[in-house]
Amino acid sequence: MAAQSSALVFKVHRREPELVRPAKPTPYEVKLLSDIDDQEGLRFHIPVVQFYKHVPSMRGKDPVAVIRRALSETLVPYYPFAGRLREGPNRKLMVECTGEGVLFVEADADVRLTEFGDQLQPPFPCMKELLFDVPGSNAVLHSPLLLIQVTRLKCGSFIFALRLSHCMSDAPGLVQFMSAIGEIARGSHAPSIPPVWERHFLSARSPPRVTHTHREYGQQATIDDNKTMTTMPHKSFFFGCSQLSALRRHAPPHLRQSYSRFEILASCLWKCRTVALRPDPEETMRMICLVSMRGKFSYPPLPIGYYGNTFAFAVAEAPAGELCRNPLGYALDLVRKAKGEVTEEYMKSVADLMALTGRPDFLKTRWTYLVSDVTRAGFETVDFGWGSPVYAGPVPGLANFCIPCKNKKGEDGIVLAISLPTQAMERFVKELESMLKSPPNETKTFTHVMSAL
Known part of the structure; x- marks a missing residue:
């Protein structure tokens, strides 16, 4: 079978898939997921890929054997994954x-x-070869919760790819599990952070009470919208210090340094994406960003080692015309306000909403831009004995991810993949390049954009 990454074509030879079980007997029991885990929008499998270089000191050690053994031992404390x-x-x-x-x-x-x-x-066009979709394995119910493929390369390097049932964990929770495999692969007898289940911390109250307006669940996508979103081509964009500084100059001068890198990027790309899509000026454009609440719960605090889902979908909304016409500060204010609404009480309200309304899905339409910041999740720190990966992170699909990355010059930055129809992608690139090159006092008024809408 052939795989292709850009102009690269290669063959992958696989052995028959196997089930790796816990190395020791584990308890038989039934564990409830939290009501944050148990959302319609998380009933899918999310892929991750990590590239590791050959390390001369590891010569003679097989990454497949090392990871398989460590995985089996890690599944003893993390037995729900089995x-x-x-x-x-x-x-x-x-x-x-x-x-x-x-x-x-x-x-x-x-x-x-x-x-x-x-x-x-x-995007990695060869992902279907690097993460084989074992027939019958991708259902939510009655299927394995994890699929892992380790692919050896001719040079001694290897690729670790994983697919997780998202209902089980968010990005930090998954990294905690992967890091535990890495620790045991490097010789530890147990994970340094013991896993904690305790999903009742994020379950609905009794009686449940919805105390916030949850626009993230207010309207469902059509089938055509979902098909369009998942089949559009992706293109990656790298943002190093110089690019981020250029975008930051478009923020209001007195607030420039107060915005996070994520807020700057999310707002800029939301604006450029809207310009590129050319919606009706009155069409409501939405940006959904994932806001993690790890370390932010006061009573009771979320225990260290908890590996369930701990985020909410924060929603910023604006008419397309206003988003295009106004300077970047307009979008920045909306994004910051949306993030600020996600509090401990907001999370409890989400859990109650799930229990009361049949676990609705989050918004998925062509006018919705979903972005997740995984720059602090720690994918780039997972070490199976071969050091840190040269690339690591989730594979973009329905969501767009801010992923820590180095460019070919070795500069640290953030890479983010965008999915758009071909002509819209061309307009997006043009708008983004304009923002990166134009001084803030020469930012376009978008009158040419509005005339095209």
């Missing part, structure tokens, strides 16, 4: 801890890491 999701009354999700194991694929590719190019970044 179980299967079941559905109870009112579609309530729970994990039956059966110890059946997770899917593991051993593979070899006749290609060297250098052939992937001097700057690794998504």
Whole structure:
């Protein structure tokens, strides 16, 4: 079978997929997911890919064997991952801890890491080969919760790819599990951070009470919208210090340094994306960003080691015409206000909403831009004994991710993939380049954009 990444074509040889079970007997029990985990919008599998260089000191050690053994041992404390999701009354999700194991694929590719190019970044057209979709494995219920493929390369480098049932964990929770595999692979007898289940911390109150307006669940996408979103081409953009500084200059002078990198990027791309899509000026454009509440709960505090989902969908809304016509500060204010609404009480209100309304899906329409910041999740720190990965992070799909990355010059920055129709992508690139080049006092008024809408 052939895989292609840009102009790169290579063959991958796989062994039959196997189930890796916990190395020791584990408890049989049924564990309820929290009401933050148990959302319709999280009932899917999210892929991650990590590229590791050959390390001379690891010569003679097989990454497949090392990771397989460490995975089996890690599944002892993390035994819920070896179980299967079941559905109870009112579609309530729970994990039956059966110890059946997770899917593991051993593979070899006749290609060297250098052939992937001097700057690794998504999209990776070869992902179907680097993360084999084992037939029948991608259902939410009664299927393995994890699928892992380790692919050896000709040069001694390897690629670690993983697919997770998102109901089980968010990005930091997944990194905690992957880091535990890494610790055991490097010789530890147990994870340095013991896993904590305790999903009741983020379950609905009794009685449930919705105390906030949740616009993120207010309207459902059409089937055509979802198909369009998942089949559009992706293009990556790298933002180093110079690019981020250029975008920051478009913020109000007295607030420039107060905005985070994520707020600057999310607002800029939301604005450029709206210009590129050319919606009706009165059309409501939405940006949904994921806001993590780890470390922000006061009573009771979320325990260290908790690996469930801990984020909410914050929504910023604006008419397309206003978003295009106003300077960047307009979008920045909306994004910051949306993020600020996500408080401890807001999270409890989300959990109650799930229990009261049948676990609605979050907004997914062509006018909705969903972006998640994983720059602090820690994917780039996961070490199986070969050091840190040269690229690491989730694979973009329905969501767009801010991922820490180095460019070909070795400069640290953030890479973010955007999905748009071809002609809209051309307009997006033009608008973004204009913002990166134009001094703030020469920012366009977008009158040419509005005349085209």
